[in-house]
Amino acid sequence: NVSNILLNGCDLILDRTFDRIGFNRIDDDVFRKLVKARLAYPTSKAATVEYLKNHFDEDVDLSKIYRYLDKLSDHQHEIVQDISVRHTAKLFGGNIGVLFYDVTTLYFEADYEDDLRKTGFSKEGRHSNPQIILGLLVSLGGYPLAYCIHEGNKYEGHTMLPTINEFVSKYGLENFVVVADSGLMNNANIAELEAHGYKYII
The missing domain is CATH 3.30.420.10 (Ribonuclease H-like superfamily/Ribonuclease H)
Known part of the structure; x- marks a missing residue:
């Protein structure tokens, strides 16, 4: 009686890793989806939209991703860098x-x-x-x-x-x-x- 199967093991692992590193400081669902998709299935932005829809039934509009990239470039990349550097320092x-x-x-x-x-x-x-x-x-x-x-x-x-x-x-x-x-x-x-x-x- 199985009606649907989601191949989301990779997603579950990446969710925990994302949080453990500290990227959950950035409270933005698009950022989380883009990071996980980039690691699990690196491809173009348009193909990422298809990947999210086909594998996780997530509807993310392509124009929303492009707008998000502007936001990331304008100021959010400094927060991303700070999280990454602090995590790396902790590892060493x-x-x-x-x-x-x-x-x-x-x-x-x-x-x-x-x-x-x-x-x-x-x-x-x-x-x-x-x-x-x-x-x-x-x-x-x-x-x-x-x-x-x-x-x-x-x-x-x-x-x-x-x-x-x-x-x-x-x-x-x-x-x-x-x-x-x-x-x-x-x-x-x-x-x-x-x-x-x-x-x-x-």
């Missing part, structure tokens, strides 16, 4: 001892540049497409700490220290090591790292 006994920094490029299928999307050196070989530079700061184990977005024509070496300095200042970090590849560790950056008293590995 209160001290984030290693900061790994790297960048990538994301290109757009667009004909024209704007203030952010600029043509530049593309890691994907799409030199004629406007792009942005995305920098990511992570801890041991790959836990995300901070990110930055820059114009696509910016030299990637100039993105590292502002991100690290802001993060260190914001969270009062002490006794840590910065790790980055040699493309980011130019002479000027090394000199500035040493001037700040930062330990580093190339």
Whole structure:
């Protein structure tokens, strides 16, 4: 006499993990749904709407998701970052001892540049497409700490220290090591790292 089956084991596990990390501080059902769907079934926003409907009978309007992304970008990402950093620090006994920094490029299928999307050196070989530079700061184990977005024509070496300095200042970090590849560790950056008293590995 079974009339319906929901494959929601993953959802139940992710719900508990979401709460344990502390993301339930953000009282927004769309945020919870987007995070869980991204982990369980990473796909486009339109396909996420279908996934939520087909697997959980959840009706989330696509335009509502797009509007939510603006809200997330405007101010909520700072709360998300704070929760993530505090959880990571807890995992490492209160001290984030290693900061790994790297960048990538994301290109757009667009004909024209704007203030952010600029043509530049593309890691994907799409030199004629406007792009942005995305920098990511992570801890041991790959836990995300901070990110930055820059114009696509910016030299990637100039993105590292502002991100690290802001993060260190914001969270009062002490006794840590910065790790980055040699493309980011130019002479000027090394000199500035040493001037700040930062330990580093190339």
